[in-house]
Amino acid sequence: MSSTMGLxxxxxxxxxxxxxxxxxxxxxxxxxxxxxxxLADPARLRLVSLVAAHDGGxxxxxxxxxxxxxxxxxxxxxxxxxTEAGFLTRSKRGQWAxxxxxxxALDSLARLLVTI
Amino acid sequence: MSSTMGLxxxxxxxxxxxxxxxxxxxxxxxxxxxxxxxLADPARLRLVSLVAAHDGGxxxxxxxxxxxxxxxxxxxxxxxxxTEAGFLTRSKRGQWAxxxxxxxALDSLARLLVTI
Numbered sequence: 539m540s541s542t543m544g545l546x547x548x549x550x551x552x553x554x555x556x557x558x559x560x561x562x563x564x565x566x567x568x569x570x571x572x573x574x575x576x577l578a579d580p581a582r583l584r585l586v587s588l589v590a591a592h593d594g595g596x597x598x599x600x601x602x603x604x605x606x607x608x609x610x611x612x613x614x615x616x617x618x619x620x621t622e623a624g625f626l627t628r629s630k631r632g633q634w635a636x637x638x639x640x641x642x643a644l645d646s647l648a649r650l651l652v653t654i
Numbered sequence: 655m656s657s658t659m660g661l662x663x664x665x666x667x668x669x670x671x672x673x674x675x676x677x678x679x680x681x682x683x684x685x686x687x688x689x690x691x692x693l694a695d696p697a698r699l700r701l702v703s704l705v706a707a708h709d710g711g712x713x714x715x716x717x718x719x720x721x722x723x724x725x726x727x728x729x730x731x732x733x734x735x736x737t738e739a740g741f742l743t744r745s746k747r748g749q750w751a752x753x754x755x756x757x758x759a760l761d762s763l764a765r766l767l768v769t770i
Contacts, residue, residue, distance in 0.1 A: 561721070562703035567696040577767075578690035580683040587678035587770045605677070648764035651693075654703045 562654060570650055576623030577647070581608060582616045586625055590639050598634040678770060686766055692739030693763070697724060698732045702741060706755050714750040 562570070577583060588605055589597045602613050617637055620626045625644065626637045678686070693699060704721055705713045718729050733753055736742045741760065742753045 561707045562700050564696065564700065567699040567703075570699055571694050571696045574690055574694035578687050578694045580680065580687045583683040583686055583770065584678050584680065587683075590770060591677045644767050644770060648767045651760050651764045651767070654699065654706060654760060 570647075573623055573647060576619050577625060579616070581606060581612075582620055585613070585616055585620060586639065586644075589626060589637050596636050596638050598636050600634060686763075689739055689763060692735050693741060695732070697722060697728075698736055701729070701732055701736060702755065702760075705742060705753050712752050712754050714752050716750060 577586070584606060585602060588602055589595070592601060599610055599613055599617065602617075603610055606613060608616075617626065617628070617635075621628045621637070624640055627640050628635050628637055630636075693702070700722060701718060704718055705711070708717060715726055715729050715733065718733075719726055722729060724732075733742065733744070733751075737744050737753070740756055743756050744751050744753055746752075
């Protein structure tokens with residue numbers, strides 16, 4: 539660890555506690571792995587991308603079924619995982635729930651990865 | 655999709671084909687999910703972090719067993735997954751294999767995430 543001695547701890551503003559340059563704590567590793575697992579699925583990555591690219595950066599389940607080629611319950615299940623993990627926000631209007639990218643969530647994850 | 659109309663396609667130099675701002679293709683989503691799954695494990699995230707923080711940015715299995723608190727076969731298994739996924743490089747010297755962070759691998763993944 540001598541190569542990092544004397545260096546300041548990197549300042550990361552993200553969901554998790556700042557990571558030191560020396561090594562990722564078991565607690566931060568658990569949190570980061572949980573967050574990455576929520577996103578590390580082809581359908582969920584495409585959902586995030588589709589929501590981001592949709593008119594006004596907002597989409598309801600009804601907009602996502604056809605481009606994804608999956609059933610409504612499956613799409614809803616993936617949207618729930620992404621919302622609970624903090625990657626999407628959900629707001630109910632009328633009979634539909636509308637989803638948006640949670641501001642800064644992907645940027646925070648990307649910043650954490652490059653500070654490992 | 656009107657919010658992205660007229661914007662140039664983002665130029666990403668990474669393992670996968672460049673992603674358009676409109677949506678992630680099924681093929682790119684599969685590749686990105688595979689890469690993220692290789693990293694989305696607490697032990698593997700800590701291994702990457704420990705290798706990066708080790709003297710000279712290089713470590714052998716023998717350096718990683720004690721800080722990780724896992725057996726040598728388990729550590730070797732995780733190192734194999736990380737090497738096959740392109741996050742670590744491996745070079746054999748004498749009886750030990752030494753691991754380093756693959757240059758740019760975490761940066762490429764981080765860049766792909768923010769271009770979703």
